[in-house]
Amino acid sequence: MKAKFITLDGIDGAGKSTNLNTIRLWFEQHQLPVLFTREPGGTAVGEALRQILLDPHTEVNARTETLLMFAARQQHLDSVIKPALAAGTHVVSDRFTDATFAYQGGGRDIPLSDIAVLENWVQQGLHPDLTLLLDIPLTVAQQRLAQNEHPDRFEQLDNDFFERTRQTYLNRAASAPERYRVIQSDQPLTDVAAQISHSLSQLFGYHS
Template structure:
């Protein structure tokens, strides 16, 4: 049975660096997952990603939120659902929890409005497992410092990122069966071990291990 797994976290939490290890763990079980990301995952989604992350982009909060869901709609209908229907596992770097966190928590968009778009676009589709890589804001910012030019969201003030983190943790508290919080301020090896342990539990529940 195919599963849909998402990785979430504030900018600088380090979630993306763990995708290869998660993929290799699944490959060891004979599962070849599809790796994808949001915003993005499709040609149109990648164009919208470039626009959304560009520091030169200026958009109202509603426009930003709608663009996120436009990219997600294309992603869900042309990539995620077809892959799951074919029995393929999907690993996505971010999904709708990110919109509740960044646009809801960070920007202040009413979560009820986001939920309407979520229902419209996803029609009940939810991840089987979400790994939330959580780190204090100062730790996350230190990791991003000087590594490259920061994107439109990464350049936001510390208070913005704290609201995003708080929103993520609230999502996790509201749905502990789906969202597993991984302490991302631990040594890399321990963070990876915790993420792989959560994946192993999912595999066991699905009878894959």
């Protein structure tokens, strides 16, 4: 079986951290080799850039922010993702390039065509086999984020930013339904988990 590349994405507050556990459990149950990683991050360079990008005191313009995201992604691909896939290990990444299109493209108004140029240069044709997009009403996401005593640089942004970001995610999902599974993450956790498990089973050809 060719190793699969799976990404989990969505706006802040959509419940990615909670639902990563569902994915971990699915792989454990099916006894498949898997590597979990995240963006920005996954490498020493990526984690250092993550600290810069999420620090509320960091001041960078939108183009610099976009370039830093892709710098972290290049190292991530070369050092972690590609080697794991080549070795037959499935990879699950908490965020990937969809997040850049949504946050820097939709949220920051960086032209999507510019991001696509960087995507092609850095990824050289590599794309996820499946993207699980957790979608949630903005009001629910904001309620969840309000419980965070120390919001990061992105979590502090306003509703208009997140509305643009969310809409860009949904636009991308609608444009490539064969890759995306949009899951409403304001449902009961058991329902969300069932849909995630079903999507993974479909990808791998299992009956769920």
